[in-house]
Amino acid sequence: xxxxxxxxxxxxxxxxxxxxxPKQLVPVANKxxxxxxxxxxxxxxxxxxxxxxGKKGAEEIQDFLGDGSEFGVExxxxxxxxxxxxxxxxxxxxxxxxDDDFIMYLGDNMxxxxxxxxxxxxxxxxxxxxxxxxxxDNPEQFGVAAVDEEGTVTRLVExxxxxxxxxALIGVYVFSPAVFEVIEELEPSxxxxxxxxxxxxxxxxxxxxxxxxxxxxxxxxxxxxxxxxEANRLVLDDKTGRIxxxxxxGAEISGDIELQQGAVVESGAVVRGPVxxxxxxxxxxxxxxxxxxxxxxxxxxDGAHIENSVIIGDSTLSTxxxxxxxxxxxxxxxESSDGLLPDGHxxxxxxxxxxxx
Numbered sequence: 485x486x487x488x489x490x491x492x493x494x495x496x497x498x499x500x501x502x503x504x505x506p507k508q509l510v511p512v513a514n515k516x517x518x519x520x521x522x523x524x525x526x527x528x529x530x531x532x533x534x535x536x537x538g539k540k541g542a543e544e545i546q547d548f549l550g551d552g553s554e555f556g557v558e559x560x561x562x563x564x565x566x567x568x569x570x571x572x573x574x575x576x577x578x579x580x581x582x583d584d585d586f587i588m589y590l591g592d593n594m595x596x597x598x599x600x601x602x603x604x605x606x607x608x609x610x611x612x613x614x615x616x617x618x619x620x621d622n623p624e625q626f627g628v629a630a631v632d633e634e635g636t637v638t639r640l641v642e643x644x645x646x647x648x649x650x651x652a653l654i655g656v657y658v659f660s661p662a663v664f665e666v667i668e669e670l671e672p673s674x675x676x677x678x679x680x681x682x683x684x685x686x687x688x689x690x691x692x693x694x695x696x697x698x699x700x701x702x703x704x705x706x707x708x709x710x711x712x713x714e715a716n717r718l719v720l721d722d723k724t725g726r727i728x729x730x731x732x733x734g735a736e737i738s739g740d741i742e743l744q745q746g747a748v749v750e751s752g753a754v755v756r757g758p759v760x761x762x763x764x765x766x767x768x769x770x771x772x773x774x775x776x777x778x779x780x781x782x783x784x785x786d787g788a789h790i791e792n793s794v795i796i797g798d799s800t801l802s803t804x805x806x807x808x809x810x811x812x813x814x815x816x817x818x819e820s821s822d823g824l825l826p827d828g829h830x831x832x833x834x835x836x837x838x839x840x841x
Contacts, residue, residue, distance in 0.1 A: 485603065485658075486584050487530040487557075488577045489521050490570065491537055491545055491591035508591040509544055510712060511796060513719040514744070514760045514778050516548060517706050518591045522555050528600040530587065534580040536562045536573045569677030574659070575667040583661055588680075590655035594715050596701030596722070599656055605697045606658040612692030613684050614658035617651040618699045626652035627681040629696060637694035642673065642681040651696075653681065654703050658695070663687065709811045709832045716794050717776045720758035729761070739775065762797060770804075780814070788818070 491508045508518035525533055533552060537545060542563070552559030564576045574588055587603060599616070606614035615637065617629055623644075630639040630648040639648055657680065666686045673679045688694055704715040725740035729747030737749065739757025747761045752769030755761070759773055762781035767773060772789040779785065780797025788801045793810040801807070803820040811832050812818075 485530060485607075486581055486586045487525040487533040488562075488574065488581065488586050488588045489518065489525070489533060489535050489591045490573045490588065491518060491535055491541070507541075507707070509541065509548060510706065511778065511780060511794065512594065512706065512712060512715045513723060514742070514762045514780060517594060517715075518545065518549070519555070520594050521589045521591055522549065522552070522557060522559075524595065524598045525587065525589065526556050527598050528587070528603045530603075531557055532560070533557050534560045534562050534577050535591075536564050536576055538564050538567050569672070569675075570680035571667045571670055571678035571683045574680065574683070575664060575678070578664045581661065581664075585658065585660050588657045588659065590705075592706045593655040594704045594706060594719075595654075595656070595699060596703070596718065597699060602656060602658060602697040602699075606695050609695060610693060611658075611695040612660050612662050612687045614695035614697065615684065616654050616656040616699050616703075617696050618654050618703050619650045620652040621650075623647035623650045623652055626654075627679075628652055631696050637684070637688065637696050640681045640685045640688070640694075642679050651698070654699060655705065657684075662692065666690070712794055712811055713776075713792060713809060716778055717792065720760060720776055720778070723758060723760065725757060729763075729765075744781070787820075 509516045522533065546561060549559055560580050562577050562580055564573050602614060602616050615629060620626060624647055625643060627640060627642045628644055628647045628649060629637050629651050631651060632638055663683055666683050670678045670682055673682060684694060702718050704711055706712050706715050723740055723742060725742055727743045728745045729743040731737055731749045732751045734751030735749045736754040741755055741757045742760040744763040746764040749755055749767045750769050753767045753771045755767060755773045756775055758775060760778040762779055764782045765779050766784045768786040770787045771785050774791030776792040777790050779795045783795055783797055783799045786802040787804050789806040791808045793807055795812045796814045798814045799812060799816040801818045803818050
């Protein structure tokens, strides 16, 4: 079995963060989102992975993942061009997949439990496709599956007004090569895209069997700033602290702390986990870094109070103000400007921005 990760989206819901980089490289707990997908595939025994790239961020993704050897896999890059739907992206991978079964994973998704159980369930039966599902409160905003008592899918519909169930497709699929014949015959939906739900429904109508697996634990689509912050909280909750940097005498540390090489927590600083602090970060005296915060590499935090936030990196935060529930892009500079703004800032800041707080 091969793996296919889709990374061709424009990332419009994450602007301005994605004005200068792909959404799949936005970090969660100091690890790019797409790395979680690659690691999930490797854990499931997938050794050959195709990365479907669009027009935006292709070079950056290739620079980060390379040939895959760092992650124990072999990576092939596939160029989609214009994003014309998930079925179109899958069809672009046909030459790479060949006659093998394959698992298709949306590159901005994250799952607590990985995908091994989905793969094992598909391989245990004679299926044309397999889908990962999770119960959601708003199924009308997703592709939705109706499933019988044995877990076999009986119907699929994309963003229905009257959902047949609350089981949403969460962006991880397994297919046999039979799906490519169906994709070739698909017509665009009302959105002008080749929908993957239409392809799976066509497999059903042609007599194919569709397996389903209800995902245990959390799942996040990291398409919006609030999703990044929530995913960061979820991952940090599961992380075990690891100190590789320096904690100087007089610093106050509690909870699970990841402190990467070259990072320094100076005397008089307070860090309360769970927290991830990247390489070559300096946390100065008088700074408070609170729970559920990730600070990217090469950043200085001087006197700020930070909680439940993601600082992507290469930034300087020198302010006595509180920064909470915030996603700060790379190259951000925040300097103190007492009295100009109210206490407690919630920010989404693009790369190379400069603010006075």
